[in-house]
Amino acid sequence: MLLQNKKIAIIGGGPGGLTLARLLQLKGADVKVYERDENRHVRLQGATLDLHYESGLKAIEAAGLMDAFKANYRPDNDRYRVMDENGNVFHDDHAKESTGAFGDEFFRPQIDRGPLRDILLDALEPETMVWDSHIVSVENKNNVWEINFKNGNVATADIVIGADGANSKIRPFVTPIKPIYSGVTYLVCNIPKSGKNARKLHELVKGGKISAMAHSQTLFLSAKGDGSLDFYIGWKAAENWAVESGIDFKDNKQVLEWFKKEFASWDSMWLELFNYDETEFVVRPLYGMPLDQYWETNPNITLIGDAAHLLPPNGEGVNSAMLDALYLSENLNNEKFTDIKEAISDYEKQMFERFADEGKETAEMMEWMYSPDGLKIMVELFHQMPN
Numbered sequence: 001m002l003l004q005n006k007k008i009a010i011i012g013g014g015p016g017g018l019t020l021a022r023l024l025q026l027k028g029a030d031v032k033v034y035e036r037d038e039n040r041h042v043r044l045q046g047a048t049l050d051l052h053y054e055s056g057l058k059a060i061e062a063a064g065l066m067d068a069f070k071a072n073y074r075p076d077n078d079r080y081r082v083m084d085e086n087g088n089v090f091h092d093d094h095a096k097e098s099t100g101a102f103g104d105e106f107f108r109p110q111i112d113r114g115p116l117r118d119i120l121l122d123a124l125e126p127e128t129m130v131w132d133s134h135i136v137s138v139e140n141k142n143n144v145w146e147i148n149f150k151n152g153n154v155a156t157a158d159i160v161i162g163a164d165g166a167n168s169k170i171r172p173f174v175t176p177i178k179p180i181y182s183g184v185t186y187l188v189c190n191i192p193k194s195g196k197n198a199r200k201l202h203e204l205v206k207g208g209k210i211s212a213m214a215h216s217q218t219l220f221l222s223a224k225g226d227g228s229l230d231f232y233i234g235w236k237a238a239e240n241w242a243v244e245s246g247i248d249f250k251d252n253k254q255v256l257e258w259f260k261k262e263f264a265s266w267d268s269m270w271l272e273l274f275n276y277d278e279t280e281f282v283v284r285p286l287y288g289m290p291l292d293q294y295w296e297t298n299p300n301i302t303l304i305g306d307a308a309h310l311l312p313p314n315g316e317g318v319n320s321a322m323l324d325a326l327y328l329s330e331n332l333n334n335e336k337f338t339d340i341k342e343a344i345s346d347y348e349k350q351m352f353e354r355f356a357d358e359g360k361e362t363a364e365m366m367e368w369m370y371s372p373d374g375l376k377i378m379v380e381l382f383h384q385m386p387n
Contacts, residue, residue, distance in 0.1 A: 001333075001335075002332055002333070002334075002335075002337060002339065002340050002343060003024070003027070003028075003029045003030075003159075003332055003333065003340075006029070006030065006158040006159055006340075007030050007032070007156065007157045007158050007159070008024060008029055008030060008031045008032070008157060008158070008159045008160075008161065009032055009034060009145065009147060009155060009157035009159070009160045009161070010031060010032070010033045010034070010161045010163055011034050011135065011147075011160065011161065011162050011163060011164045011168075011169065011170050012033075012034075012035065012162065012163035012164030012165060012168075012305075012307070013033050013034075013035030013037065013117075013121075013129060013163075014117075014163060014164075014165060014305065014321070015049070015113070015116055015117065015120065015305075015318050015321055015322055016163045016304050016305035016318070016321030016322055016324060016325050017033055017035075017161075017163030017164075017304070017305075017325075018033065018117065018120035018121060018124070019059050019060075019063060019120060019321075019322045019325040019326070020161065020163065020304060020324075020325035020328060020329055021033050021120075021124055021128060022063045022065070022120060022123050022124060023059070023062060023063055023325060023326060023329035023330075024329050024332070024333075025124065025125055025128070026063070026064070027329070027333045029332075029333075031128060032128060032130055032155065032157070033124070033128055033129050033130065034130045034133035034135070034147065034149070034155065035129060035130070035131055035133055036132070036133060036134040036135070037131060037132070038131055038132045039131050039132075040117070040118070040121060040129075040131070047113060047222060047224075047230050048074070048077060048110050048111070048112050048113070048209075048222050048223075048224055048225075048230070049110065049111055049112070049113055049116060049318045050078060050108040050109065050110050050315065051069075051108065051109060051111065051318070051319060051322075052108055052316075052319045053104070053105040053106075053107065053108075054105065054323075055316075055319035055320065055322060055323040056318060056319040056322045056323070057069075057102075057109075058322075058323065058326060059322035059323060059325060059326040060322070062326055063120075063123065064123075065119055065120070065123055066102075068119045068122075068123070069109075069111065069116075069119060070102070072111055072115040072116070072118075072119060073109045073110060073111045074109075074110045074111060074112065074225055075109075076207060076208065077110035077207060077208055077209070077223065077225075078093070078100075078107075078108055078109065078110045078208065078209075079093035079094050079096075079206070079207070079208035079209070080092075080093045080208060080209050080210075080211065080382070081093070081094070081204075081205075081206075081208065081209070081210045081211070082210075082211050082212075082213070082375070082378055082379055082382060083210060083211070083212040083213075084212065084213065084214050084375055085212060085213075085214035085215070085217075085263075085265055085266040085267060085270075086266075086267045087204070087212075087267055087269055090375065090379045091378075091379050091382040091383070093208065094206055094208070112224055112225045112226070114226075115225070130153075130155070132149075132151055133149050133151070133153070133155075134149055134150040134151070135147060135148070135149060135150075135164075135169045135170075136148045136149060136150050138160070138169070138170065138173060140173075140301075143158075143299070143300060144156055144157070144158060145157045145158070145159075145160045145300070145301070147160070158300060159300045159301070159340060160173075160300065160301045161301070161302055161303070161304060161328070162174065162301070162302070162303040162304070162307040162308075163303075163304050163305050163307060163321070163325075164307050165305065165306045165307055166179070166287065166306045166307075166310045168303065168306075168307035170301070170303060170307060171303060171307050171308075173298075173301055174295055174298060174301060174302065174303055175293070175295035177289065177290060177293050177295070179287035179288060179289050179310050180287060180288060180289070180290060181239040181285055181286070181287055182285075182286040182287060182288055182312045182366055183236055183237075183366075183370075184234055184235065184236055184237070184285075184286045184312065184366060184370055185234070185235065185236075185237040185241055185242075185283065185284065185285045185286065186232045186233065186234050186283075186284040186285075186286060186313075187232070187233040187234075187249075187255070187281055187282070187283055187284075188230070188231075188232050188233075188281070188282045188283075188284055189230075189231055189273070189279050189280065189281050189282070190224075190228050190229070190230050190231075190280075191228060191229045191231070191273070191276050191279065192226075192227070192228045192276075193227055193228065194223070194227065194228055194229035195227060197275065197276040198229055198272045198273060198275060198276065199272075200269065200272055201221065201229065201269070201270075201272050201273065202223075202229060204221075205221050205222075205223045205229065206223075207223045208222075208223060209221065209222045209223070210222075211378065212266075212270075213369070213374045213375040213378060214265065214266065214374075214375060215265060215372065216235065216236060216370045216371060216372060216374065217233075217234065217235045217262075217263060217266075217370075218232075218233070218234040218235070218369065218370070218374070219231065219232070219233055219234070219266075219270060220232040220234070231273055233259070233263075234370070235262070235370070236370055237285075239285055241283070241285070242283040242285075245258070249280075249281040249282070249283060250280065250281075252274055252276075252277055252279050252281075255274065255279075255281050256271070256274040259271075259274065286312035286313070286366075287310060287312070288310055288311040288312055288359065288362065288363075289308075289309055289310050289311070289355070289359070291355070291356050291359040291360060291363070292356070293309075293352070293355070294352060295348075297341055297344050297345040297348055298341070298344070299339075299340060299341040299344075300340060300341070302328070302344045302347065302348060304321055304324035304325055304328060304351075305317075305320065305321030305324055306321065308324065308351060308355075309351065309355040309358075309359070311355075311358065311359055311362045312362060312366055314358070314361070314362040314365060316358055316362075320354070320355075320358065323354075324347075324351060327347050327350065327351070328344075328347045331343040331344070331346055331347045332344075
């Protein structure tokens with residue numbers, strides 16, 4: 001066996017890293033997951049995720065967690081509304097009797113990131129997770145990785161897998177290639193108890209999602225299972241816009257004045273997003289890796305998910321990470337490979353191919369979405385989808 005007597009360190013406890021840990025443990029591998037969070041409850045988990053038949057759900061099935069997923073997913077949260085800046089509805093999934101069912105390749109069930117993480121965490125063997133593990137340094141000593149953490153702890157591993165996202169600490173040990181700015185920036189926020197703090201928009205979302213588009217600008221809203229509302233304001237901006245704008249993003253009123261000026265043509269109904277005084281705004285310039293990225297395979301270290309192939313939000317991120325986990329776990333347990341490097345090389349080859357295809361589609365999506373015809377194209381795409 002390739003993994004016999006091998007210690008595996010997965011860096012990052014997101015869906016990709018946890019899926020990989022579960023799949024490897026099912027094959028008897030010695031795995032630890034190192035996560036910088038102090039514990040599983042310390043940080044608010046982000047947006048609602050939709051898992052896809054050919055990727056995320058495929059990995060969930062392989063992990064033996066489909067029943068747990070079905071018990072925690074959010075029926076009807078996949079219902080979408082597409083609007084213009086005045087709230088006129090051009091597409092509405094709420095008019096449908098059903099948006100699909102498990103086994104349907106076009107069905108994309110939604111689950112909040114927190115419950116998905118809990119499903120995966122609860123499936124791991126005791127003491128697999130090592131919390132409060134903020135990496136300070138990594139060093140290869142005689143083909144064994146020594147990992148030093150901020151809290152003073154030191155770990156060793158025969159194989160290291162970076163699943164630590166866009167700002168990966170492991171990626172520099174694999175490749176010097178860095179992400180490129182997409183030209184689009186998001187302003188992100190969450191409104192707790194949206195039924196109280198943004199009542200009209202809460203009712204408009206109807207427990208699902210809204211994409212509002214106009215004048216190369218976007219506004220995405222997504223209801224979460226905890227009663228809150230995530231929203232994302234997107235537009236073309238300079239890479240350093242956050243600093244150059246001079247806005248204090250802890251000051252709701254300053255952000256509101258910016259929105260009223262830059263989104264002046266948008267109906268006043270959207271201003272309700274700024275009514276909650278304790279709103280915390282986060283600026284997220286959207287980055288992606290070069291589509292032709294490539295690196296020579298290393299014998300005992302690799303990457304999955306955003307650490308490997310970051311792209312702007314495209315609906316595929318978590319699914320790609322979980323599919324990476326599935327393919328890599330299968331390769332590391334496949335006797336046809338003579339050694340770990342060969343298994344990793346085969347995984348990376350198909351990962352590069354998938355990323356190039358996905359990246360091309362994402363670049364095209366970003367181009368039309370932030371064009372004057374974005375709304376028209378979005379509606380046409382929805383109308384082309386199977387009922």
